[in-house]
Amino acid sequence: MKKAIQKMSLTVFLLSTTLITTCIQPLSAMESNQTASSIKGPVDAKEVEAFADPLFADKMKQFNVNGSSFVVVRDGKVIVNKGYGFANKEKKIPVDKDTVFQIASVSKTFTALAAMQQVDAGNIDLHGNVEEYLGGLKIPNKTGKPVTMYDLLTYTSGIDLPDGIAITGAQYIDQDISMDEYLPKHMPTVIRPPGEAYTYDNSGFLLAGYAVENASGIPFAEYMDEKVFKPLGMTSSSVRFKPELMKRMAANYVGRKGELRPPEGRTPTDGPQGSILSTGEDMAKYMIMQLQNGKFDGKEIVSEKSMDLMHTYQIFADKDLPITTVGFEGYFPELANGQHVVLKGGNMPGHSSLMVLVPEQKTGFFMSYNNDSLLSSEIYKEFMDHYFPAIKEKAEPAYLPLSEKDAQKYFGLYQNTRVYFVRTSITYENGSLVLENEITGKQKLRMIHPLLFVDEEGNKIAFKEDKNGNIKYFYYATPKGALLVADSQKMEMKQTYSDVSNTSSYKTYINNLSALSIMGAKTGNKFDPTGTMTQGEFTDALIKAQGMYVFAGSEDGIRQQLAAGIPNLNPSAPITRQVAAVMIQNLKQLEPVATTKTKLQDTADAWAKDAITALVSQGIVDPDTKVSADGSFTFRAKDLLKRQEASALLDLAFGYYSLPIKRN
Structure with a gap:
């Protein structure tokens, strides 16, 4: 679901996956004086509007959101469905119940629904090898345990690059790239036994949608139209950018300044992991069906058994830490105030959405808004505290000693x-x-x-x-x-290299990078610690160390970014220490620590001095570079970089260390 990394912030990346909250109090601070008798839920439109109107006014201003939809359903009825602010502030077009938004990863719940329909029909075995439904495609698998549809829908497929399979961009709006065409060239690899670990997985849901397409014999976009949208009366929803929907789509505003950007499509065109467009009006119908155990207007859209799987937690970190159902998630159970809640958030650049269901209360709400901020997390917390407040505070647990x-x-x-x-x-x-x-x-x-x-x-x-x-x-x-x-x-630590002594000041760095498969043996069981590297070899190790290559389509942008300002780069030429420092700083973008004095003593080229000073100030320095009490140091800027020095710089810059990093 990602493109070149310089065009998408980490915050947007996280939002595109799930609800990430920054407003959560420490657990011990969560209090409520409410009583059980005050838990009534939203029942009256005027009361809901009296609650929501000032809340949205305040929070939209706080998060610089121009426009948002908001729909609340309960007991099979729409309580409130309205818009706030502008779908397009330049044209003064207000948001209303028919404003179209990209709901992004909320689409995953629709893909899960479609897959469960095919399970109900006997066309897919939920716990069978999903390759049977991939039209002959094979998933490279290093574990020997086949991936099932259940694994895909519960985010436990074991795939290596869960965000490495689909690319977004404005250029894909008008293109038509099929999954048949795309997947054979971009198939992920299973590297962990399926079912063993939770990993939020866009690639897995793309494969799940492709399995629905093959099992049903109907192209995915057509399937969603015929089997989901039409039966629910969702006349303003589509997997594709239909012209009649584009005319009503909210503008996309990105970043803190709310920069207007064109909408982005994705490749492949039909994105089961996140390509649906919809409205508050349509999503109200979808939530009502969800809260009526799969039934809508007298029709069974999916079986009650399948809906139970979608609303019952399947994957837990601990018995009190639920993570996923089939298709939904449940982060931060403390915010649910003791209620059983399933939710799904989603984001594309400039559009964000959140759906929250409280099945036992037959209550749900959905919102979409036109920027990529954390507004939805604030609304969720306020909604639950207002309508389903915590009855009592949990007691502080007793802690056990640990030797x-x-x-x-x-x-x-x-x-x-x-x-x-x-x-x-x-x-x-x-x-x-x-x-x-x-x-x-x-x-x-x-x-x-x-x-x-x-x-x-x-x-x-x-x-x-x-x-x-x-x-x-x-x-x-x-x-x-x-x-x-x-x-x-x-990570499994590699066996000690025969040419790296136990007393080497570089041993920890070398072992860390080896465990992460960033740098390994040069030949046999020898690391060659004092050997040199080419610029190309260091670039490859740097990209792995930075780790952002996991986003589809990002590597070309990363390579351009790390090369900025460095003259005469040549992948086959040996790399100097100053070139390595500039490459790292181009990606880290660090400021010198104000309280740390640094003074470069040796000669470095003008284009490298600031980078060297910033890294040394931050403590990103190899053990053989000594910084004196007055901050002076010799970097040996024009010396060739040794492999052991590279391991130290990369591990310190991109490892686990909580250095005093301050970004520009």
Whole structure:
């Protein structure tokens, strides 16, 4: 679902997957004086509007949102369906119930529904090898365990690059690229046993939609029209950019300044992972069907058994940490205030959506708005606190002691299974596990039970063992972003290289990069620590270390970015230390730490000096570069870069360390 990385921020990437909240209080701070008698839910249109109108006015201003739809349903009826602000502020076109938005990843729930329809019809075996429904295509698989439709729909396929299969861009609006044409050239690889780990997965839902297409014999867009949209009376919904919908589509505004951008399509054209356009009017009908156990206007759209799978959590990090159903998600259960909630968020550049269902209360709400901010998370929290407030605060858990001996099984370097640039180290200090990464910094963890811990901010970390009792994954329910969207996997440390001594100051860096498959042996079991590298070899290692290549279509942009300002680049030429520093800084965009004095003593080219100073100021420096008390240092800028030096610079710049990074 991603394109060149310089055109899409990490925040947008996260929003395109799920609901990521920044407004969540620490668990211990969550309080409510409400009583059970106050839990009534939305029943009166005037009351809902009295609640929503000032809320949207305030939050839209806070998040610089020009326009939003908002629809609430309960007990099979639409309570409120209205718009706020402008679909197009330049033309003063207001948002109303018929304004069209790109609902992005909310589309995944429709794909799950279509797949379950085919399960109901006997055309797909939910727990059988999904390759049977891929028209002869094979999924490369390193595990020996076949992928099932159930794995795809619960985000547990084990695919290597869950965002590496589909590209977005304005140029794809008018193109028609079929899944038949696209998938054979872009098939992902299964690298973890299916069902073993949770990884939010766009590639998996694309494959699920393709399986629906083949099992039904109907092209995916036509299938959704005939089997879902028409039976539900969703006359303003489509997988494709139909002209009559484009005329009513809200403008796309991106970034904090709300820059107007053209809408973006995707390749392949029919995107089961996120290509549906819809309105508040249509989504009300869809939610009513969902809350009526698959029935709408006297028709069964999907069986009650299938709907149960869509509304019942299938994947858990811990018994109190539900993650996914078939198609839906349930992050931050604390915000549900004790209610059973399933939700799905979605984002395309300039459009965001959120659907929240409270099945046991027959209540749901949906909203779409025309920027890529976190407005939806605020509305969700306020909605639940207002209509379904928490009855009582949970008691603080009792924490268990943890000895250093017992802690050792958790130690290691972990990498997020979706966003490879998020790496975490877990060690031990003064009776506690210590978790460290660039996103959360250092966090001491307290043990609730041997597989469940809580950090200093009240966020839970759930570990998962393999069949031999060894720790293999953890799931971190932190609102700070990327760690939330997948399990993190413990990396296997390579055997010690025969030419890297145990006393080498580079050993840890070399082992880390080897475990992450960024740099490995040069020949046999030798790392060649003092050997040199070409510019091309360092570029390849740098791209792996940065980890952003996981986004489809991003690598070309990354290569252009890292080369900026460097004269006479030649992939086959040996790389100097100053060229390596500039390449790293081009991607990191770091500022020198104001409180750290640095003074470069040796000669470096003018185009490299600022990059060298910024990295050294941040502590991104190899062990053989010594910084004196007065901040002076010799970088050996024009010397050739040694492989061990490259390992240190790359590990420090893109590893787990919570350096004092401050971005421009």
